[in-house]
Structure formats: structure tokens, C-alpha cells
Amino acid sequence: MHILFVHRSGSGQFAALIASLVAQGDEVTLITERPAPEQPGLRQLAYTVGEASTQHPALAATDYHLRTGEAVAELMTSLAASDPPDVVIGHTGWGGLLFARDALPDAALLGYCEYYYRSTGSDLDFGAAAPIPPAERQRIRMRNAAQLLALDTLDAAYAPTQWQRQQYPAAYRQRIAVCHDGIDTTLCRPDPEARFTLPDGRELAPGAPVVTFVARDLDPYRGYPQFMRAAALLAERHPELIFVAVGGDGPGYGRPREDGSLWREAMLAETGLADRVVHIPWLSYEAMVRLFQVSAAHVYLTVPFVLSWSLLEAMACGCLIVGSDTPPMREVVRDGVNGLLTPFDAPYQLAQRIEEALRHAPRMVPLRRAARETIRAGYERERCIDRQLGWIRRLAR
Structure with missing residues (x-):
């Protein structure tokens, strides 16, 4: 089985999952903007994001996501011709999955839903001493544009905590499972001899x-x-x-x-x-x-x-x-x-x-x-x- 991961920063939250798939003998490819250290059994394909094409402040993130989606889709198209993946697993927040369904129509898509930005009741206005300017609310809302388009094409999705899942719109929430990336409790343990x-x-x-x-x-x-x-x-x-x-x-x-x-x-x-x-x-x-x-x-x-x-x-x-x-x-x-x-x-x-x-x-x-x-x-x-x-x-x- 060929599993393709998409993440902006190396293997990111997928590091342990990638290691498990490699250990089981699956073919694993990672498309990333910032390659991780070389790992036996993991093929990495790096992309670059070109210069911004808009000066509108509310579109800065969307512009970056669009350029990311284009760069990732180009690599996906090459894979589709030479070594198509069976399953694609990617972070939904940075544009990497934006055109995945078009580039890999026969692959199953699984999205990692880390955070959905909200203009109220979340980090933006938490403890705010003054009203949030409308332009800032518009900017934060636009950050979700590419993520929403990607969510619409996914076969399945998951978030690391219940609260993070709850931030997503109700229309998508029912399709998002909850599963954390996991903590190594054999390494992270009490040790009275620690120094x-x-x-x-x-x-x-x-x-x-x-x-x-x-x-x-x-x-x-x-x-x-x-x-x-x-x-x-x-x-x-x-x-x-x-x-x-x-x-x-x-x-x-x-x-x-x-x-x-x-x-x-x-x-x-x-x-x-x-x-x-x-x-x-x-x-x-x-x-x-x-x-x-x-x-x-x-x-x-x-x-x-x-x-x-x-x-x-x-x-x-x-x-x-x-x-x-x-x-x-x-x-x-x-x-x-x-x-x-x-x-x-x-x-x-x-x-x-x-x-x-x-x-x-x-x-x-x-x-x-x-x-x-x-x-x-x-x-x-x-x-x-x-x-x-x-x-x-x-x-x-």
C-alpha cells in the first residue's frame, strides 16, 4: 500500500504514524515545504511556494494557501502518473489538500483538522480589552477559505481533541473523528532517578x-x-x-x-x-x-x-x-x-x-x-x- 502524507513542516504530527507504516513495510511518501531529516523508508518530495500575488491583508493567508495547493498538486500529478498513492493524509489548514481530489481522483483522502479559526468565542477575542476591528475579523475568517474547500473533498477527517473538533462548522463536524497524535508513555514516565x-x-x-x-x-x-x-x-x-x-x-x-x-x-x-x-x-x-x-x-x-x-x-x-x-x-x-x-x-x-x-x-x-x-x-x-x-x-x- 502506498500512503502519501502532506504537511508543511516535515512529518509534523504524522511522525509516529509514518514510522509505524514504514515499519510495517508500506510505501510512504511525504510532500512538504520543509523536509524532515532523512528517514529510511520515507521518500520526501519538497515544494516551494512562490511570491505573493495579492496585497490585500485579508487575503494574505488565502494567497499562500492557493500557491501551496498549486505546488503540491503538481507533485501529486507526477505521482499519479508514476506511482499513485492509495491513501492521502494531510493537514487541512495550509492549502496542501486544496487540489488533492483533482490531482489524485482515485485516492482516498483523510484530513487532519488541527484548528478552525473563529472571529468570536476563541483565541482572537479571548480577554480582549477593546473591540476587535472588523478588518481583523474579516482576515481571520478568510484564513478558513482553503480549509473549507479541502474539507468538502475529503473521505474522512480527524481532530486531536474534542474542543478542536467543535470549532469546525456543524456541517463538517459530524465527519470529523477525534484521535490524538499520541504520547510515548514508555519514554514519558516518572523517574525518581532523573537528573x-x-x-x-x-x-x-x-x-x-x-x-x-x-x-x-x-x-x-x-x-x-x-x-x-x-x-x-x-x-x-x-x-x-x-x-x-x-x-x-x-x-x-x-x-x-x-x-x-x-x-x-x-x-x-x-x-x-x-x-x-x-x-x-x-x-x-x-x-x-x-x-x-x-x-x-x-x-x-x-x-x-x-x-x-x-x-x-x-x-x-x-x-x-x-x-x-x-x-x-x-x-x-x-x-x-x-x-x-x-x-x-x-x-x-x-x-x-x-x-x-x-x-x-x-x-x-x-x-x-x-x-x-x-x-x-x-x-x-x-x-x-x-x-x-x-x-x-x-x-x-
Whole structure:
């Protein structure tokens, strides 16, 4: 069987699924804009997206999606003539599947539905202090244009969480199943012997008073400013605490600051925590797991948006989660059962909950165990991949 994947950034969310298909001896091809490292058994076809052809701000994303769809369709057409795939699996959000049905009319199409943008009741207007300008609402609505056209041609689709599925229009929602990408619970597990070495040489072990924060970038979407303000409150009362924040300095899912400074720089200037918070721009996956394994309290905050793998990996490691009471967090973390929840934009309450977690560590052990069991029961990688493989086999038939 020949399976074709389409993803803008290498294998992305499909990495484990691709590895399973390769291991089973299936032919696997990946069409991508940013090729992943070479992997035995995986053929990669790279495309390039030309220059933008429109200057209308509301059409910027649509223009990129159109050019992506054209580039991907050209590669698909070549495959159709030489080695047609049986099943195509692609991310619906970036235009890669826009013309898949035209280029590969005989292939089954399975879409990965990560996020449907909404102008109200979602990330755009969450906590907004002022009305959202009409032009911004129009821009965000237009971001879905190519995705909707792709959805109309799919044979099946799935989303990683129930909340992400619910963001899609009702007309398509009934065709979207729910299955996460999966978490490796054999690697992500509690380890009382774990050790994590800070850049200054200090070694941390389980039981150390360390509060952790991990995000791709240190941005407001993931609550970095709120974390830093809570850390400032705690630092005054608890000089023994060690704060570790992992994340890059890019704009992340939001936009750059209007003053041109980085969020890390701005929050260090505001809080004066340069000597108390250890900032690490990037960690290997193995090092990140070790950090989770030594964490006394792990802070995960998010506006209503895509749920991060890192939260689930931290839970699988038995972290005590202190998170935001926002969707889709509530789908995974239940306050007082497998973690602690607090309002998103309330640094004082966040500091209180972190303090509670540290002060009553023995009482938090059942929550840590429940967090891991939540991941094992609903997000364990092998089960998720088995389900996805079942879809592929049925679609191929």
C-alpha cells in the first residue's frame, strides 16, 4: 500500500504514524515545504511556494494557501502518473489538500483538522480589552477559505481533541473523528532517578523546589507574561524556589510586541527576575522529559487554542500541573483530580496555586498519578496509532 502524507513542516504530527507504516513495510511518501531529516523508508518530495500575488491583508493567508495547493498538486500529478498513492493524509489548514481530489481522483483522502479559526468565542477575542476591528475579523475568517474547500473533498477527517473538533462548522463536524497524535508513555514516565543539569551546572533531582514552564515560544498565547508575574510574587516569599522557563524568542502564535522588544526581555524588565528565572531557548526531547521528571510544579497556560503536546508529555511524566481554566485544557485536566486549574489572566491566583502545590506535596501525589493515568487511558501513542492505522486500511479498501 502506498500512503502519501502532506504537511508543511516535515512529518509534523504524522511522525509516529509514518514510522509505524514504514515499519510495517508500506510505501510512504511525504510532500512538504520543509523536509524532515532523512528517514529510511520515507521518500520526501519538497515544494516551494512562490511570491505573493495579492496585497490585500485579508487575503494574505488565502494567497499562500492557493500557491501551496498549486505546488503540491503538481507533485501529486507526477505521482499519479508514476506511482499513485492509495491513501492521502494531510493537514487541512495550509492549502496542501486544496487540489488533492483533482490531482489524485482515485485516492482516498483523510484530513487532519488541527484548528478552525473563529472571529468570536476563541483565541482572537479571548480577554480582549477593546473591540476587535472588523478588518481583523474579516482576515481571520478568510484564513478558513482553503480549509473549507479541502474539507468538502475529503473521505474522512480527524481532530486531536474534542474542543478542536467543535470549532469546525456543524456541517463538517459530524465527519470529523477525534484521535490524538499520541504520547510515548514508555519514554514519558516518572523517574525518581532523573537528573537535569541547568546551564550554570546546578543539578536538579525529583524533590527539588523547581517550577517549570515550557512553550515553543515565550508568548502571550501560552501565558508567559502571567507565569513571570506569578513567579515574581513567589520569588519574594520563597527564595529557595528555582524557576525554569523553556522557549524561544519568536512571536509564537501571536504577534511581535509593538515596541519591538522580546517578551522575555520585557518581562524580565517588568519583574526584575533576571537572577531567579533560568531561561533555556531550546531543549532536546530527552532533556525536556528529564526536566518534567524533576519538576515540582509545571505551569501550562493557554488561551482557547491548539493543545500542546508538552502538556500531555508532562502529565505522562507525573508532573503536578498548574494550568489555566480554559478550553481545551478542561478536556484533559480536572481541578483537584489530576491537576490544579486557575483563571488564565490572574497571576496572584496562579501564584497561590503553585504555592499550594509545593506546600502540600504529599497531597499532590494522587493528582500526579491520576495525570499519568489520564494520558495512558486516552492519549497513549500505540493506541492512537492503531486507531489511525485502522482508518487507513478501511479507506484503502
